[in-house]
Structure formats: C-alpha cells, structure tokens
Amino acid sequence: MIPFILTVFLLTAPAANxxxxxxxxxxxxxKSCTICHGESGRAEQHVxxxxxxxxxxxxxxxxxxxxxxxxxxxxxxxxxxxxxxxxYLMDIARYFSAQALSVYEPELHSLQSEERELAETLIxxxxxxxxxxxxxxxxxxxxxxxxxxxxxxxxxxxxxxxxQFGSWRNGGLARGxxxxxxSEIAEKLTDQExxxxxxxxxxxxxxxxxxxxxxxxxxxxxxxxxxxxxxIES
Numbered sequence: 001m002i003p004f005i006l007t008v009f010l011l012t013a014p015a016a017n018x019x020x021x022x023x024x025x026x027x028x029x030x031k032s033c034t035i036c037h038g039e040s041g042r043a044e045q046h047v048x049x050x051x052x053x054x055x056x057x058x059x060x061x062x063x064x065x066x067x068x069x070x071x072x073x074x075x076x077x078x079x080x081x082x083x084x085x086x087x088y089l090m091d092i093a094r095y096f097s098a099q100a101l102s103v104y105e106p107e108l109h110s111l112q113s114e115e116r117e118l119a120e121t122l123i124x125x126x127x128x129x130x131x132x133x134x135x136x137x138x139x140x141x142x143x144x145x146x147x148x149x150x151x152x153x154x155x156x157x158x159x160x161x162x163x164q165f166g167s168w169r170n171g172g173l174a175r176g177x178x179x180x181x182x183s184e185i186a187e188k189l190t191d192q193e194x195x196x197x198x199x200x201x202x203x204x205x206x207x208x209x210x211x212x213x214x215x216x217x218x219x220x221x222x223x224x225x226x227x228x229x230x231x232i233e234s
Contacts, residue, residue, distance in 0.1 A: 116200065123136060
C-alpha cells in the first residue's frame with residue numbers, strides 16, 4: 001500500500017585509487033543513502049525518510065527507476081539518478097534488500113478504542129461496500145510486504161504515512177508509473193480513517209520478513225498493475 005517516498009542520495013563516481021581513499025565497494029558507494037534513510041541496526045528516527053534495509057528487491061528497483069524516469073516526482077532524486085543504468089539501480093536494490101531490517105522504535109500514540117477498531121478493520125478486512133481491499137491483501141498478513149514487489153507497512157512514522165496518503169490523493173510525489181490501487185484507495189478513505197491507519201501502523205513493532213511471492217486476486221492485480229506487473233531483469 002503503501003507505495004511509500006524513497007529518497008536516496010547516491011555516490012555515483014567510483015572511488016579513486018589514490019592512497020587513503022575508501023575502497024570501491026557497494027557499501028562505500030551507498031553511504032550517502034544512509035544519511036537520510038539510516039543504517040540497518042541503528043535506531044535512528046527520520047520522520048520523512050523511509051527505512052529501506054530489508055525491503056523487497058523488486059520494490060526498491062521499481063522506485064529507483066520511477067524516480068530516475070520521472071514517474072515518481074521528487075527532483076533531488078531525479079537529478080541524482082538520471083545517469084544511472086538499470087543494471088546499477090538493480091545493484092543498489094539488491095544491496096539494500098539483503099540488509100537486515102532497520103531498527104524502528106514504535107511511536108507512542110494513544111489510540112481510542114474506536115480508532116483502533118476502525119484501523120484494524122480497514123487494515124485486515126477492508127470495506128467491501130466501498131470496494132476498499134484490506135491492506136493485508138497486498139502487504140501480507142503480517143504487513144511486512146510480499147517479495148519481490150510489495151513493501152511492508154511497518155517501521156514507518158505516522159507523519160510519513162500520512163504524507164504518502166496525501167500525495168496519493170493529490171497525484172503528487174507518490175505517483176508511480178500509472179494510476180494504481182493506492183491512488184484509488186486513498187481517494188475513498190476519509191481523513192479520520194487515514195489518521196487511524198497511520199497511527200495504528202506507526203505504533204507496531206517490526207519483525208519478520210516479506211512473504212514469499214503469492215498471487216493477488218484478479219481485481220487487485222488489475223488495480224495494482226504498476227506494482228505487480230513489472231519484472232526484474234536477471
């Protein structure tokens with residue numbers, strides 16, 4: 001569902017061979033990424049930058065391509081990625097996907113009983129009367145995502161989640177390749193529902209890994225085609 005903002009600052013030039021320069025490894029090349037996104041194993045809170053360690057490789061790759069090609073609109077990312085090849089973006093995606101899940105300290109929001117019930121109903125059951133699928137239908141019962149394309153929803157601050165819903169509603173920064181399920185779903189949710197979902201997700205602990213690939217229902221596959229129909233080049 002969350003087609004979550006993936007802001008990555010990349011080191012594009014290989015390290016020089018002069019004495020004293022760092023080794024030319026992927027871990028060195030992507031160190032600038034962790035300035036905003038944080039490093040796995042460190043409890044750093046970056047409210048508007050999502051954690052990317054341990055996320056599905058296809059999801060990371062798609063987002064990097066979307067930023068580079070202007071399908072996801074955030075100018076700093078577009079500029080930094082504009083000269084990178086698909087192969088190099090895949091190398092970056094594989095590197096971060098292989099990392100351990102980033103540390104997340106759940107936020108301390110108090111939910112009223114009606115807020116909790118509202119959030120859990122939408123997250124795990126959806127609202128068939130409004131044609132709103134459950135978040136868990138796409139993102140897995142544990143909400144940790146589904147490999148290789150669908151991200152998890154846990155480990156994200158409330159402010160970030162709320163901002164993403166706003167962008168989906170307005171066709172802004174979170175826009176992907178084409179109109180997809182998240183834009184449609186966000187338009188149907190009320191402000192009260194979005195607030196309840198964001199609060200509930202932000203207070204959960206993070207554990208487990210993305211589920212293995214699984215089939216979505218035909219309706220979800222059609223609506224979420226920008227997420228699930230892109231193939232990873234081997």
